[in-house]
Each structure stands twice: as C-alpha cells, then as structure tokens.
Amino acid sequence: MVETSRKLSTAPQATGPTERDLRLDLFRGLALWLIFLDHIPSNVVNWITIRNYGFSDAAEIFVFISGYTAAFVYGRAMRERGVVVASARILRRAWQVYVAHIFLFVVYLAEISYVAGSFDNPLYAEETNIFDFLRQPDITLVQALLLKFKPVNMDVLPLYVVLLLGFPLLLWLLLRQPTLGLVASAALYVLSSRFDWNLPAYPSGVWAFNPYAWQLLFVVGAWCGVTGAVRLDKFIRSRVVAGLAVAYLIFAFLIVMTWYLPAYGRFVPRWLAEFMYPIDKTNLDVLRLVHFLALAVLTIRFIPRDWAALKSPLLRPAILCGQHSLEVFCLGVFLAFAGHFVRVELSGGALLQILISLLGIAVMVVAAWLLSWYQVAEGRGPATRPKTANSDMAGGSI
C-alpha cells in the first residue's frame, strides 16, 4: 500500500518510484468488489465485507489509495512537466469523473422512473414519496448537475471531483513541504469537525462524504505517495505499533459484534459507549480513521511489495479491476442497481443473491480485462504509461 523500499527524499526534483506497486491495484480492486457487494441492500454476501468486522470499510481503502496514486502519477508530471501541465491534467481528470457521475445519475433516473411507474403497494404508500422528485425534473436535474442532489450510493464521485479540484494546490505544497501539507490537512479536518463545515446538499442536509473531513485520508495517501513514506518505515516495522494495531482491530471487532448480537451490547461500559457513539461516517470519525490506519500498517508489514502472489493468476482479476478503477466503480454502481432490481423482480432468496453477486464481480473483471486489452492494443499498456488508469479513484458508501 505504501512505498517503503525507496530512499527518503523530500527534494523537489526527486523522481518517484518507477515501477508500479501492484499492492495498490490489488487492494483497490478488492475494495471495488466490496463496494459493489455493499451497494446491494440486504445481500447475504455482504457478510464477507470488512465493514462487518470493524469500523472502517472499503471507502477508506479507496480514498487512501486514490490519494497515493494521484500524488504518485501527477507528482511525477508536476516535477517533469511543470505545475501548469500537471494541474491541467488533474483538472481534466476531475472533469472525467464529473461526467462519469452524471452518466450514473442518468442510469439511476432511468431505473427509478421505471420502478415508479409500476410500484403501487398500499403498505409502502409513504416510501413511494421518494419518486416525488421526478415530478419536478427542472429542479432535480439542475441540482444534480451542481452535485447537490446525490441519490443513494452516488456520493463518492462528487467527493472525488472536489478533492481533485483542490489537488493542484495541495500537490504543489506537498512536493515542496510535505509535512506542512499534511499538517494543513489535519488542521482542516479538526476545524471542519469543530465548526461543522460541510457542503450543502439538496433537498436539504449536507454531503454524506464531507470533503473537509475525508480530504485528510486522501492527503495522507498523497503524502505517502510523494515521500514514499520511508520516514514511516521504522514506525511501521516497530513491534509496539504492530501490537497496538492488532489490539485496536480486535477491540473494533468485538464492538462491532455487539451491533449484531445486541444481547452482548450490555457488556460495553456506558462511558465507552458514550465516548464512541455515534461513529460518524460522514465526517470520517477518528475511530474509523485509526481503524483504517491500523489495517494499513499491518498490510504493509506483512505483504511486501515484491510478494510473489502479486504475480499469480489468482490475484490477477482483482489487480485488473484496481487498474481501471473509475470505469469499474461506475460499472459496479450500475450492477448493484441492476442486481437489486432483478432480485426484487424475481423475489429471490439467498441463492439468487449469491448468484447475482458472483455474476456482478465476473462482469467487472471481464470489463477490466477488456479495458486492459484495449489499452495494449492502442499501444499504451499500463507498464509504459500508467497515467490515466493509475490515477483514478472511486469508492463506496454505506
């Protein structure tokens, strides 16, 4: 996840590591699968996803890796081609993500309009009001274009658009004063939580992924991508840190278990519950952040960059997905919609859910493989030009 083999260098002209770190692709690919599974509501297969065993979920993995790869790719561009060219590339990327989001929104509109046309169950007269926004497309569409109206599971791409818009300035700072960049980011996180900063949403409320809070994870990733995180090497290798990380993961696991077995909730001391709850995803609760960092520390410690299995065909599907994360993420959101829709239409049980989940992942892998094939056919394989495929990012909610 984090580059550790390179010598520390904070000099502005330092060149980044040249070979692609397959661990990033692997974990981003796995996170994509988990996000797809989590986006299918009431899915039995959800039980395997990490959010059921700790505080953080696949969204954290995504934002962190995306920060890392964005800094890695655009950092090199900024050093080699200058601030203007690199900034232009970053902003073009932001535009691509925006367009992808609007495309997904149209798909969502199509689905919800279809459902609205046929749904007439007196038990759910109240829930049917969710279709009300279809009656005023003028407002709905404008609010969607402004990134204020964001249907369920479509919060992540808008977050990434905002993060990318601020990224040229951040990257410029990180390349000169990495520590200062990190401190500034942490300060913004603290201030936003202190003063309740967030962006407004439509019809009311705020963004489900608060950009002022989630930027911290993105910047931590970017900081690692720029510095190679070698200065963290000792820290990560320390037995004490590993012990603390394991202890925290076990603690989080036990707490999460009490959510599913409420009878055990009584063993959680009241002061602890009052300190912990609610664990706020919108503002990237510090418990979630620490949980992700603990996972990351252990992953880096136990999975070396040159781990042989990274080249094995078994992990190839996940790595492929991770190398085309924007496309595969969008496809995953669509497949989750479609899969849920099919399941509801067929009133299917657990078997159908498992089938839909497996089929969805298979479609994602095939799509990623086709994209890779096309890249090679176009003469820009991932090894020669990791630019576009590397820097993309997506993530999941819920």
Place this chain on the structure above:
Amino acid sequence: MKLHALTLACLAAFTGVANATEPDACLVNRDLIYSESPLPHVAAALQQKNLTISVVGSASSTLPGSSGAKMAYPAQLNSALARQLPDVPVKVISHARSKWSAAEMVGEFANILSQDKPSLIIWQTGTVDAMRGIDPAEFQNTLDSGVSMLHEKGVDVILMNMQFSPRTETMIAASAYADDLRWVAMQQDIPLFDRFAVMKQWSELGTFDLYSADKSSATAERVHDCLGRLLAEMIIDTAKRDQATPNDRPQPKDKS
C-alpha cells in the same frame, strides 16, 4: 438480569421462534421485541387501570384509503391491548401525517400531550427525514431533545424505525437515520421497536411477501395487524417487569 436477557436472546437465536401465545403469522425472534429499558408510566397506568397511548408518526403509521386508519397498526395495537388487558380501559390515539418530519412532530408534542394526556408516546420516524435528506446529526438532536421533553412531561416513549421496503432500498438512504434512532434509544434508555428488523425477518421467513410491487390492501392490513400485536406484547412485557421494580427510571439526561 443480564444473564436472563442473554439466555433469552440465545434461545431465540437458536430456536428462531417467538412467543407461543401469538398467532403463527406474526412469529419473530423474541429478542427483536425485547427491551431492557423501563416504561414506568405505563406500569403506573396499568396499576391505575387506565392506559392511554398516543402514536405520532408519518404515513407509514396509517394505511391509504378511507378504512386505512381502522386497519393500521395503532388501531390494531388498541385491539391487541384490549384483548390482553381485559380489566384495563385502553385508548390508542393515532396522529399520523404524510411527510411529517421528526422536527415537525416535536413541534406538535405539546398539543398532543394536552389533548390526549397519554402515559406513552410511540414515536415512529426516520423515513421522511431520510427522504428529505435532513442532516442525520440534526435528526439525532431532534430525537434527543424530543425524548427529553417527553420525559420531563412524565411520558414514556417508544421509538419506532422505518419499514423494511425492499423495492425502495436502493433509493432511500436510511441507515444513518436508523443508527440515530438506535443510538438515542440506547442513550435515553427507552425501548426501540425495530420495525425494520421485524419486517425483514417476516420477509425472510416467508411470512409476508414484501417484494411485490402491486398488492391488495389485504397483505398490508395483515402486516399492520402483526405490528400492532408485537407492539402490544412489547409494551405489556416491559411494563409488567417494571411493576416488579418501580422507580427504576434514571433521570432524563441533559443534551450535550
């Protein structure tokens, strides 16, 4: 007490059955409708043999159509309580309004209290706030201050969360609001009637087909009948336990 609850929960989890006195149609795991939180004012009302309950909720606390209110769970709760408490006059008054958010309901609490003089308010909320996208933190504050206010006025509260609605699950982001309801119930030490989990279990057990897009009102009425029965069971079990240990209620906590 802890051990007792644990045993019950385990038993329910392993056997997957509920109370044998209910008709089979409403079966759910016993721990879904078990609460350790007290209902002291209901317990007192049972002793004084006069129980009034107000239901405050949105459109899912009623059913569409002219006879909807008569078949919805507040009325069914009334019948179920009357059956099980033959010597206590029971009155359940429903205040259900379409598109009613939690904050709007709190604004009506004073009126409802002075009109109904209830011992218990069943507060069904969450769906409307989720559909409007009201900030979950704001929703949580509303819940918390609403419950505190009711406690100060000497009224018990049961919170009720959203319905399990498979067709709109990808459209209404309800989980943050469900978490808030659970959190406030725990914080204020009041029962939460987990309607979502109950209905989901019915769906899994095949008790009701909740997937259909187009159903006659017969299914909806049976679902509400069962909701009313389970609510009655929860209220009676909780209050009866309180009668054994009165004055157990902690003081309402200050809002942070």
